[in-house]
Amino acid sequence: MLKMETNLSGTDMISDLPDNLLTHILSFLRPREAVQTCILSKRWRTTWTSMPVLRFDYEKFLVVPKKRTKENWVKFVKFVGQVLQNRERLLSLDIFEFNCYPSRYPTDPFPIQCILLALKFNPRVFSLCASSEVFFYCAEPIFSCASLQNILLHDTSFREADKFLELKILKLPRLKKLELGWLRVDDNLFQMLFLGCPVLDELELLRCRLHVSLLYSEVLNSLVLSGCHLEKNLVISTRNLVHLVIDHTRSDGFYFSLENMASLVDVRIEYSNVYENHHLVSSNCGWNIHNHPSNFSMPDLTLENNQAKKVSGKISFNRSDFKILKSLHLGCSDLSNLFNSIALFLHNSPNLKKLSLEVLSKPEWCIKSSKEEWSNAKPNYEKCVDALLKQKHLEVVLIMESLFTREETVMKLFQELYSLATSTRKITFIVFAQDSSNYHHVC
Amino acid sequence: MITLISSDKRKFHVLEEVANQSLTIRDVIEDRRGRRRADRIILVTNINSKIPEKVIVYWLRHFLMPEEIAHASMSHKKAEKLKKWEAKFFDTDIDTLNDLILAADSLDIPSLFDGACEKVSDILKNRSAEEVGEISKIENEFTHEEEEEEIPSENAWVWRNEFA
Numbered sequence: 001m002l003k004m005e006t007n008l009s010g011t012d013m014i015s016d017l018p019d020n021l022l023t024h025i026l027s028f029l030r031p032r033e034a035v036q037t038c039i040l041s042k043r044w045r046t047t048w049t050s051m052p053v054l055r056f057d058y059e060k061f062l063v064v065p066k067k068r069t070k071e072n073w074v075k076f077v078k079f080v081g082q083v084l085q086n087r088e089r090l091l092s093l094d095i096f097e098f099n100c101y102p103s104r105y106p107t108d109p110f111p112i113q114c115i116l117l118a119l120k121f122n123p124r125v126f127s128l129c130a131s132s133e134v135f136f137y138c139a140e141p142i143f144s145c146a147s148l149q150n151i152l153l154h155d156t157s158f159r160e161a162d163k164f165l166e167l168k169i170l171k172l173p174r175l176k177k178l179e180l181g182w183l184r185v186d187d188n189l190f191q192m193l194f195l196g197c198p199v200l201d202e203l204e205l206l207r208c209r210l211h212v213s214l215l216y217s218e219v220l221n222s223l224v225l226s227g228c229h230l231e232k233n234l235v236i237s238t239r240n241l242v243h244l245v246i247d248h249t250r251s252d253g254f255y256f257s258l259e260n261m262a263s264l265v266d267v268r269i270e271y272s273n274v275y276e277n278h279h280l281v282s283s284n285c286g287w288n289i290h291n292h293p294s295n296f297s298m299p300d301l302t303l304e305n306n307q308a309k310k311v312s313g314k315i316s317f318n319r320s321d322f323k324i325l326k327s328l329h330l331g332c333s334d335l336s337n338l339f340n341s342i343a344l345f346l347h348n349s350p351n352l353k354k355l356s357l358e359v360l361s362k363p364e365w366c367i368k369s370s371k372e373e374w375s376n377a378k379p380n381y382e383k384c385v386d387a388l389l390k391q392k393h394l395e396v397v398l399i400m401e402s403l404f405t406r407e408e409t410v411m412k413l414f415q416e417l418y419s420l421a422t423s424t425r426k427i428t429f430i431v432f433a434q435d436s437s438n439y440h441h442v443c
Numbered sequence: 444m445i446t447l448i449s450s451d452k453r454k455f456h457v458l459e460e461v462a463n464q465s466l467t468i469r470d471v472i473e474d475r476r477g478r479r480r481a482d483r484i485i486l487v488t489n490i491n492s493k494i495p496e497k498v499i500v501y502w503l504r505h506f507l508m509p510e511e512i513a514h515a516s517m518s519h520k521k522a523e524k525l526k527k528w529e530a531k532f533f534d535t536d537i538d539t540l541n542d543l544i545l546a547a548d549s550l551d552i553p554s555l556f557d558g559a560c561e562k563v564s565d566i567l568k569n570r571s572a573e574e575v576g577e578i579s580k581i582e583n584e585f586t587h588e589e590e591e592e593e594i595p596s597e598n599a600w601v602w603r604n605e606f607a
Binding site for chain 2: 013014015016017021024025026027028029030032033035036037038039040041042043044045079082086
């Protein structure tokens, strides 16, 4: 319990605050508590009806956590409906958040009604975590609500989506940020998206299945693909993209190409191993990197394990010059692949300032001795060194070690690069060991 | 250098870069750029001298946060530290919080505004109506009947403790 100093003057200060400030305070309370303030005094009786922010979270609603009975669920949805129905009609909502986790009661019409009701208040930010059934009913009203600036949709069925998110109409003239999670999207949706959202700035896809061959936008500023599953070769062509993150993406033989990326400033690419049907598909499931113009390719990697099949995910660059690229992060479980990617990026980006490398963890059975790993990676390492020496603006190199990696390998990498750097120019090297507090800093 | 004058005529001298965290002040400075020195004085009429002191302390703390942080884990530590500091900063009586909210609103300092509002809402959290009334000195002008019957029945759905 909080201990409060009692108010000496004895006057009611809070109630003197203007309405808009009071409702802002209420926004930080859980909706239930906010509504209960109506008992305080006449001043507070209707204050809650004009709250600008409504965040409903099923988990936080339950007094006993994880007691997700059907009764509780129905009560929760009813409560949400009541709050929305009693809300001041003329005031528009700023933020509407609705997190309902269970997918056990999919046919319930209630959450859908709540969502439609909330959309009538013209919210600015809309965030919905629900099961896929809810999405298929609500996608269209959501994607035609003109007031929205910020949308977050997560499918909480927590399985890979099979059905595509299909829309007939998509018109969001003010949308700036869109985040989709656990959904399956196709070319059709992307085309509608970039036509229907003229000011879309940030696009984030988490664990989505991408049945998409082209992602083309003139306005997109930031793109994040995290844990996505490629189902087609994907060409990303975004002229004004500044930040790009491609993270732990499952490629299954398909590859990305980056085209027309003249404005990139900050890139982060990480690829590690992928599990499929509880078997490891490949230790080298990172992508071989091809550079079409200079024909700079690497032999496909085969595997010693009999369960493994050959996977050749690729990133390729098509006439990409990253002229203003300043910061680059690359993570990979395989040294050979890592060096190849570094070489490729470095060849194309003359103004790089900060380079960070991460050696990701590998399953035990495919860990080779550090010597063997190095001899495999040697040809690519030389390419990488070559490119590194040509960098004129590079200032900082970070070498990071994620948990459970091969310490030896990382230390060797560091020593090699360090001796190289000292022989030429001043580059700051920082190595982060497993314990992040214990890092070496060498100039 | 900018001079702020509170309602009780105390003067506060602040660096322009620091005061820029208030969007209102920033706009005023923008408007008056290139004019005489006397124009760099800003009257903050609706708050007393205790509050500008606090606001300036808050500004300084945020101003000293280095922008560029080399590694994610380090930035995490810094953020943690700032959080702790803010918790201490907002741990005051409700009157001061009120004034802070008003000041943050009129000076347009979003982070301070949100922080103070959150703190007030924390005070209201998990308390009965009587407790809240006592702490914040809200006068209960409802009649007995109103309090016992009318209002609870108005929003009956929120009172029943059904989620046990």
